[in-house]
Structure formats: structure tokens, C-alpha cells
Amino acid sequence: MKKLFAIALIVVALVLIVPGVIGYQAEARYQELVDELAGAGFQVTDNQYRREWFGAEAVTEFRLLAPLAVDAGASIPEAIEFIVRSQISHGPLTSQGVGLAEIDSIIEVDGEPLLGDNPAASIITMIGIDGTGHTRIRIAERELLQQPDEPVARFLGMTGSIDFDLETEKARFRFQSPGIRVQQDDRVLAEVTVISLESQTWRGQSGLMLGSGLFRIDRIVADDSDLGDRVEMQGLMLQADSSEGGERSDLVTVAVEYRLKNLKLQGQEYTDGLLRLELDRLYAPVLVQIQKTTEQIQGQQLSEAETGLAMMSLLMNRVPDLLQRDPSITLQPIRLTTPSGLAEAELSLQSRGLTMADFSNQQTLLRKIEAKASLRLPETLFQRFLLQQNSMQLEQQMVASQQSQGEEPEALDQEKLNEMATRITDEQLKQWLDQELVRQEGTDIVTQLTLAGGRLTVNGKEIPLPGQ
Numbered sequence: 001m002k003k004l005f006a007i008a009l010i011v012v013a014l015v016l017i018v019p020g021v022i023g024y025q026a027e028a029r030y031q032e033l034v035d036e037l038a039g040a041g042f043q044v045t046d047n048q049y050r051r052e053w054f055g056a057e058a059v060t061e062f063r064l065l066a067p068l069a070v071d072a073g074a075s076i077p078e079a080i081e082f083i084v085r086s087q088i089s090h091g092p093l094t095s096q097g098v099g100l101a102e103i104d105s106i107i108e109v110d111g112e113p114l115l116g117d118n119p120a121a122s123i124i125t126m127i128g129i130d131g132t133g134h135t136r137i138r139i140a141e142r143e144l145l146q147q148p149d150e151p152v153a154r155f156l157g158m159t160g161s162i163d164f165d166l167e168t169e170k171a172r173f174r175f176q177s178p179g180i181r182v183q184q185d186d187r188v189l190a191e192v193t194v195i196s197l198e199s200q201t202w203r204g205q206s207g208l209m210l211g212s213g214l215f216r217i218d219r220i221v222a223d224d225s226d227l228g229d230r231v232e233m234q235g236l237m238l239q240a241d242s243s244e245g246g247e248r249s250d251l252v253t254v255a256v257e258y259r260l261k262n263l264k265l266q267g268q269e270y271t272d273g274l275l276r277l278e279l280d281r282l283y284a285p286v287l288v289q290i291q292k293t294t295e296q297i298q299g300q301q302l303s304e305a306e307t308g309l310a311m312m313s314l315l316m317n318r319v320p321d322l323l324q325r326d327p328s329i330t331l332q333p334i335r336l337t338t339p340s341g342l343a344e345a346e347l348s349l350q351s352r353g354l355t356m357a358d359f360s361n362q363q364t365l366l367r368k369i370e371a372k373a374s375l376r377l378p379e380t381l382f383q384r385f386l387l388q389q390n391s392m393q394l395e396q397q398m399v400a401s402q403q404s405q406g407e408e409p410e411a412l413d414q415e416k417l418n419e420m421a422t423r424i425t426d427e428q429l430k431q432w433l434d435q436e437l438v439r440q441e442g443t444d445i446v447t448q449l450t451l452a453g454g455r456l457t458v459n460g461k462e463i464p465l466p467g468q
Helices: 002-039 284-298 304-323 356-360 362-367 379-404 414-434
Strands: 043-051 055-065 079-090 101-109 122-127 132-139 152-155 158-165 170-184 187-203 209-224 229-245 248-265 268-283 328-338 341-351 369-378 439-441 444-452 455-458 461-463
Touching (some): 002 043, 002 079, 268 284, 268 304, 304 356, 362 369, 369 379, 379 414, 379 444
Antiparallel strands (some): 043 055, 055 079, 122 132, 132 158, 152 170, 158 170, 170 187, 187 209, 248 268, 328 341, 369 444, 439 444, 455 461
């Protein structure tokens, strides 16, 4: 009986003592999560952590610089600021099972919960004893803020998960949403249907954070009189990947691929769009330095303009080191099936011993760059692009001529302008065909360009470069 009583006392003692001991480890893990966010570009402006025996409370304020600008006349905040409030329950027993800690968080923007007060909205993070963990996010359907008498935007909710390993610095993200709908009364003006994101990140052997991801939108529809027509896109996809290795373990390759299954615009249908961009032979140690310095810059209390200048200075200082490994850029393939036929293009650039000093000498620069380009367009599409360009140039010249003579710009005779642009386009295309700058193959206009050793050839014919 005494032995059973002693065992019971030990169990009770462990139940009371262990959460307090685990609390120290839970705080350390929480700080690691905050540091990871800081490294990803979120500035931590304040971080308070109050640890108690069975749990803790944390309030962390973040600041994220606005990455995109809008119209010059629009007013946008310099940065987005938000607060993450977390209730932390210490293990070893939590509502999710055995673990180091469970974190229940809410995000506030301007004092209001970002996900609303709906109990169906939650952010719950579970951290295991070994440093692995997962976050489950559920956002309920809700209306977004809008001005009175304006169309109503409704976010249709989202579910997501983040699985991470703090020791090996690996993470996997999965998010999916039914989409967003904008409508006025009973009329749907725009709709984005089924949005999904899957990505993963890890730290490579070089110390560089690498990753891959796939972003998809099933369908986008816009039907607004301001647009003049209904626009519909289907099967929009963005895939990105970065990797190290290949011919040398210290070189990194970054590839981004865009796909579009179908686009309907102004009564025309475009299908099977594809564009792939690849950056190769990027020197990993330099990228690691750029990554670390970027994290330091983002961790400082800098304005958007100051951050931009600091990033520009950083890149300019590191470009010479990147050039030493002869990086390359490739756009291949570029492809789209148009109502007039298949449009295709390719472009590649490769430096060969290029230095920053060579940019001031045009002939040396051209000798140290290898380039290849090809283009195939249906003749009708080629003429249309050429006609649009000539029309814009003629209009600009006429307006400039009126202004140079001190006259007020007058309304241009559109019919006369079109006639002149059409004549110039026909003469220009004939001249290019005669000079073999472009060739005609069936109903297509094609051309191929090669630059190597300072010599330029177009369709197999050498073209003198400036200075030659």
C-alpha cells in the first residue's frame, strides 16, 4: 500500500513539475518560430512573452513592407502592421496529444481579428518534443471590407497546414480556398474559383534556403462594363523550384514556369500558354551572403525607400562575384496557341568571363555575351503587332510636332492615321523579308538570331554590329 501511495505521489509530482520545466523549452521554440518569420521578411517590432507554470501568453508585433505599389494618385500605407496574440499550453499533455506545447493564435490588424470572431476560424500550432510541429489554419467565409454602395467582395474561406522541423529547418505548406467572389446585388462581377498552394522549403548544403512550390487557380472570370467585355481564364498555374548541384555543388539553379490552359478575351480564344524562365550557374556562397544581409536589412526599422536603396546597393556589390561563375538566363519555351495559329519564342543569354568593367565598353561586352533567340508568329499576328507599334509611334510624332510649333494638340484623324500606319507596316515587312531579317514559312513569320564571339547572325546571315 505504501509503495502504491509513493508511486501516486511521484506521478502527481511529475504532472505538476514537468509542465513548468517544459515551459522553458516551449519559450525557446516559440522564439525560434519568431526568428524564422523575421528571416522571411517580417520585421519584429515588439515581442513579449509571459511564461507561467502550465502555460504562457505571447504578444508579437510584426511589420511587413508593402511589396507592390499602386497608382501614383492612390494612397497606400508604407507597411502592413499586425499583432499575433498567442495562448500557449505546456505539455507533455495537450488537447492535440503528447507534445512540447500547443499554441492557439489570433492575428489582429488595426485592433480587429483578421479572421473575424467566427469560432470556425482558428490558427493552432502543435510543437513536438523533438522540435517538429504542425500548424492548422481554418478561415471561415466572410465579407471583406468595402465602401458603401460599392460591389461586395466575399472571401469563401480557406484551410491550410504547415508542417515544420525546427532542427533541420524544413517546412511544407498546403493551402486551399474555394475562392473569392465580387458581386453587386445579384450580379457576379468577378470570381476566382479554387485557389491552391503547395510548397516546401529546406536549407541546402551551402547554407542557402531552397524551395519548390506550385500555385494554381482553377478559373478567373471578370464581367464588368468598365472592362468592356467578359474575360475568362482557366487552368492558371505557377511552378517554381530552386536546387543546388548539377555539374558543381556550389552552383544553384532557379526555375519558374507559368501555364495557362485557356483564355477567352474579346471573342477570341487562346490556349496552352507556357512560359519557362530559368536562371543557372548562380554562385551559392554569394547567394547565402545576399540572403543573410537581406534578413539583416529586413530586421531593421527602415522605410520602404530606405529598404529599396539598401537592397539595390547590396545587389550591385554582389553582382561582380556572381559574374565570375558565368551565370545564364533562359526563356524557353514561350508558347501560346492563338486564333491565328501557334506563337513560339525562345531566348537565352550566357556570360563568358564578363566583368563589371566590361559594361562600359560596348564591343567588349558583346564579345563576352552569348545569345540565342528565335521567334515564330502567324503572319497576321506579326502584322497586327507591327501595326500597333507604328500607330503609336505616328501618334506620338504628330502630337510632338504640334507641341513643337506651339500649337494645342488637336484630335487626330484616326482614319488617316490608320492608313499611314498600314502603309508603313507593309513597307517595313517587305523590307525585312528582302533583307532576310525575317523569313516566311507558310503562313508564319520566323527568325533566328545568334550572338557569339562578338558576331551577330540573323537567319544565318552575319549582321555588322556598331563599331565593326
